[in-house]
Amino acid sequence: MLGGQVLAEWQAGLDDLFALVASRFYRVEPRRLAFAYIRGLLAPLERRNGWTIAEHAGRRSPNAVQEMLYSPCWKPDLVRDDVRDYLVKHLGSADGVLIADDTGFVKKGVRSAGVQRQYSGTAGKVENCQIGTFLAYATPKGRALIDRELYLPKSWTDDQQRCERAAVPDDVGFVTKPQQARTMIERAVAAQVPFAWFTADEAFGQNPGLRDWLHEQDIAYVMATRNDDEVPAGLHTDRPVKDMIADIRAGAWQRLSCGDGPPRPPGLRLGLDADPGPVRP
Incomplete structure (x- = not known):
């Protein structure tokens, strides 16, 4: 009963x-x-x-x-907005976090929009798949996806006939995943989604265009990047991340686990050492 x-x-x-x-x-x-x-x-x-x-x-x-x-x-985009507004109503919090990430959807054929052999984090290898870029929203009340974009490789956007057969609109051109993340953040800001900062992995963190835009918009962010990546360190000055880290006193870092991930190949080193946990000052 x-x-x-x-x-x-x-x-x-x-x-x-x-x-x-x-x-x-x-x-x-x-x-x-x-x-x-x-x-x-x-x-x-x-x-x-x-x-x-x-x-x-x-x-x-x-x-x-x-x-x-x-x-x-x-109208899929209107449904997307309705779902986002519903989630924000129930999960919204001023200390919320926006999270960008891409994921792959393994496919057998060649007709699905955007499908080609490309790396899929879901499969952990190069597969015949589609890639979607997503924006998640996480707060103390819960977490959910609030936006999405389909990634179209240049092999698609350069082939107009192929796009027409897959019903891809004529005005859709090539857009990188960091650019898609920016578009989705812009939509979240325009919709007044409350959040404190934005985060993403190195696929987005290594893109200086996205970092510069976030800085210009006064959006706080934490993104992964290479330890030899040069980032702004002052007025008209860029420095490698590893040099900036070396200037921080010993013991000023707190090491945090981001969760259990897939097994890494032997000998793979993350950051400045082989410990998989990310660090922050």
Whole structure:
């Protein structure tokens, strides 16, 4: 009986949540398919793909669900904004943190937008995959994704016919992942998402353009970079990170673990020594 009550409450909560974005779907059929798609993503399926989600929705093939995803009958960016506003309402905090990161989605074919052989952190190696750049929001109340951008390599943006076949808009050009991070931070700032600082790994931290922009916007940040990377150290002065660290007195650092990560190859050195934990003054 308790299980049935919990299920009913969960269903009611999902109904209320989807009602926040239902108006972004301009026809009944894609609206119903979108709701079925979300239920499939949340269902305890052994594997989640187009076929299994379609079958869970009572469809014989994934065609209708896939067509719904790129249908002009709804506005994905408006749904993104609705979801972000909902999350900020429940998780928002002035000491929140914005986090940029990219992740790979392994694919078999060559037709999905942005797919090619490229490094995927998810797989830990070069794979045939798509890459998405994401912006997460973390506060003492919880954490969630609030924005996303699909990374399109130059092999795609330089091939107009290939982009047309994958329904990529004509005005979409090549954009680096740090540039995508900047765009998403700009959207968060424009939406008045409360946060204290921004963080990202070395794929973003090694980009001087992103660092300079964050500095110009007076956005505090902590990003990983190489120990030989030169960063601003004063008026018109750049210095390697390792030299700046060497100037800090012994014992002024606190070593913190960023969590369990994938196994590293033998002999790989991070920072100034082989200890995997990041440090901060």
